[in-house]
Amino acid sequence: MNRLVPGDFCFESEKVTLVTSEQCAILRCPAPSSEMTAPQPCSARSAHHALRVSSGGEQCGTHCGRGLGGVRLPPAAQWSPEQERHLIHRGREEPKEGKRRVTQNTAGLQGWEERLKISDRAHIVFNFHQAVDGIQEQQRQQQAGKNLGTTKKGIGPAYSSKASRNGLRVCDLMSDFSAFEEKFRVLAGHFQTMYLTLNIDVDAELEQLKGFAERLRPLVTDGVYFMHKALTGPSKKILVEGANAALLDIDFGTYPFVTSSNCTVGGVCTGLGVPPSHIGRVYGVVKAYTTRVGVGAFPTEQDNDIGALLQSRGSEVGVTTGRRRRCGWLDLVLVRYAHMINGFTALALTKLDILDTLPEINVGVAYMVDGQPLPSFPANMDILSKVSVEYRTLPGWKCSTEGVRSFTELPPEAQEYIRFIEDFLQVPVKWVGVGKSRESMIKLF
Numbered sequence: 001m002n003r004l005v006p007g008d009f010c011f012e013s014e015k016v017t018l019v020t021s022e023q024c025a026i027l028r029c030p031a032p033s034s035e036m037t038a039p040q041p042c043s044a045r046s047a048h049h050a051l052r053v054s055s056g057g058e059q060c061g062t063h064c065g066r067g068l069g070g071v072r073l074p075p076a077a078q079w080s081p082e083q084e085r086h087l088i089h090r091g092r093e094e095p096k097e098g099k100r101r102v103t104q105n106t107a108g109l110q111g112w113e114e115r116l117k118i119s120d121r122a123h124i125v126f127n128f129h130q131a132v133d134g135i136q137e138q139q140r141q142q143q144a145g146k147n148l149g150t151t152k153k154g155i156g157p158a159y160s161s162k163a164s165r166n167g168l169r170v171c172d173l174m175s176d177f178s179a180f181e182e183k184f185r186v187l188a189g190h191f192q193t194m195y196l197t198l199n200i201d202v203d204a205e206l207e208q209l210k211g212f213a214e215r216l217r218p219l220v221t222d223g224v225y226f227m228h229k230a231l232t233g234p235s236k237k238i239l240v241e242g243a244n245a246a247l248l249d250i251d252f253g254t255y256p257f258v259t260s261s262n263c264t265v266g267g268v269c270t271g272l273g274v275p276p277s278h279i280g281r282v283y284g285v286v287k288a289y290t291t292r293v294g295v296g297a298f299p300t301e302q303d304n305d306i307g308a309l310l311q312s313r314g315s316e317v318g319v320t321t322g323r324r325r326r327c328g329w330l331d332l333v334l335v336r337y338a339h340m341i342n343g344f345t346a347l348a349l350t351k352l353d354i355l356d357t358l359p360e361i362n363v364g365v366a367y368m369v370d371g372q373p374l375p376s377f378p379a380n381m382d383i384l385s386k387v388s389v390e391y392r393t394l395p396g397w398k399c400s401t402e403g404v405r406s407f408t409e410l411p412p413e414a415q416e417y418i419r420f421i422e423d424f425l426q427v428p429v430k431w432v433g434v435g436k437s438r439e440s441m442i443k444l445f
Helices: 095-108 127-144 155-164 170-174 177-194 202-219 223-232 267-272 305-313 332-342 412-425
Strands: 002-006 239-241 282-287 290-292 326-328 346-350 360-369 388-395 429-433 441-443
Touching: 127 155, 127 177, 170 177, 170 202, 177 202, 223 267, 282 332, 305 326, 332 360, 332 412, 346 412, 360 412, 388 412, 412 429
Parallel strands: 002 239, 002 282, 282 346, 346 429
Antiparallel strands: 290 326, 360 388, 429 441
């Protein structure tokens, strides 16, 4: 079983379409295969989760990061009619969003319901979680003069319910509804006590949830048993799909400007119930430049014409929030830190073509504080926000790479850029993205 982990602040579909002959490994845009499981271990709505897919020669999805729109949440294999139905989403499930996806998918995809499974252990994001998320952001702004920049989709409050052990899971919704109703009223009352301005129409929400339960019931499965069968039954090629970036990990990211779950490779075990011994290769997915959406330290950010050019050429806009992503030079200090945590077997370098027009390209190779180099990536965000970056300047290639289909066809300067990344990280680059189509992924193996 293999794992794809984004190695920076952002995660989006352009990160890569990975198709390997020996792995059947695909991220976001599945290719035909009869042997693939694409579970998501820890995920809910993501600001950057989108894709472009093709079915029967027609575009049936959307793609973020290239100005073609976006869709939220569904794991990649849901979009491919050729994928065997080994799909699971274990994380925070939002019933209203789930029902919306049911309606959307019925209109645009054939047989998708056979490929999408929801773990019965997934915690549920309710409307009041989203309302509380907004209240908390407003309070942070009023009290500290700044907020966390969340998507306000209720993810943090839902994880708080989970940690407080009063959260409700999909298995609760699927069982006796009267028992679920009692627990729901208690949980809603708990939040109303803490947030006096919170208005919850409990009866109306329960009526909605009752309808959602029946619509989603065919998709629900025992996620642990599902994965156990996939791992111990007839041989299958399994890919675990990351849904957020390594530097947004709740434990190892740029805390507190992070998400509420483990986005690093350990999330495979804690999010799916998969034994560590079953984890095989770990592929890091990194853009040729660095982006971040929302607030938080960003050492290599270019708040200038370079950043604007990267944002424009890369169509760097979050899907859920519509926020423009902040853009900057590739930060190899950050990527090296992500490698320390995840142990990348190989890298997929995407959106190389966005750099095509630049005469020279900077790469962040060290952090300095008071003239002294930092030995590692700092945990303290006050320190990270003050670092100066030591750059290595490499020549640009000033020509289009979008039509290139092999490494040797790339301009020598582009090849040098890729080899520099490999040498610095001591990790091989196995895929290079030079466009938005599946055919635009160069394989270096």
